[in-house]
Amino acid sequence: MIVGIHQPNYIPWFGFFHKMLSSDIFVILDDVLCSNKEERRNVIKGSNGMISLAIPILNKKAQIKDIEMNNQLDWKHRHIYTLQGCYQKADYWESLSPSFIDIYQHSGNKLIDFNLALIELIREHLDIKTPMIRSSEMSGVYGEKNTKIISICKSLGAEIYLSGSGAKSYMNEEAFEDNHIKVVYQHFNHPVYPQRWGTFIHNLSIVDLLFNCGPNAKQYLEKQIIV
Template sequence: MPVIISGHQPNYLPWLGYFHKMMSCDLFVILDDVLLSRAEITKKNKIKGPEGARLLSVPLKRKRAFIKDTTIYNEISWCFNHWGSLETCYARSPYWKQYKELFYPIYHNREENLANLNLRLIEVIRSILGITTPLVRSSEHPEIQGSKGDLVISLCQHFQADIYLSGNGARAYNNEQAFERSGIRLVYQDFQHPVYPQLWGDFLPNLSAVDLIFNCGPNSRDYLTKQVIL
């Protein structure tokens, strides 16, 4: 059987497409030794409240650093504000009481490092979704070199992958000819965002995966269909 790998930065409370990609591969690489994006998407995401989409953003001390070295600005009470927003938005949801205790310690034990914070949340979410794909951090494998498309090819070669499952946003920099020369098949993610029961009016897509979890509980995985790659 061909070995399929994929990867992504350790984002904050990632959206469903992140976990769809994770469940569709044999190994998921946490790209934590790349620079924090100028758009800072690694530190923020949206949930849904009575007013619509609500942005949660983690304050940082220094914004141009490798993700693994990015520290959180804990001099303000952001974690209590985020927890308060989660409670306000989801206390009426069917599964808030069932899952809130899994998230509570993360928001009430101050974490200094952004990557570590995000990975703790990712582990909780993927456990609820029943995703068992192994995770590795790229920073633990310094022999992986390069940037953007070259970095992806390097990690594929390092982990002896046959197929790389890429997000569609990488089309801008993936060198498809380089993948072909390296003997690696490049496949783009085919994710169709599900519609599920949601609080607060009309359905909003592209929120953090916690929106699905608090609304649909143990049935959440049923809304994610693994991408079959032949």
């Protein structure tokens, strides 16, 4: 049993869905404090390079599940306009964009609901079947940081915890071993795919792949599964 855990980012990058595809169960970590960056920001590619899209929020010192978006600002229209400017001539903008735009136009005030709606739509397009649950809806989970991750893994009967490679420098692997859980670090080699606007740029939002490659997008993740 491989368990992957990740905070619910805004239109996440490739590695988020690679981890999901590589897991038997994928946990959305939504009952921790908002980092004030990753959950509400990502980058796409336009004619002049990378463009950052950031969601304005109201209550910064709160758990992710309780964060509210500042919808008094016209950010949703601006994000739609920016996405259109970057991808309207991409091969799959016309067929895929209506479902994305619908989420922007009809989402409520909660950041978690908005991000999860987009994540569900993206994983549908990528045909990812991995069960996904929210940590806030799990019972018997306790602690913070490593303790919380171990608690989640034990609750799900995990034999392997699939961790992001960036956590290797501070991961307490002995604590996992003491609980009979093996830590495996995600090995993700970013694929190169057909991309508009000149020189290829890595580590963009997954929407760059979707609008450029459409139904062929999943193959660029499938080739990279190494656990």
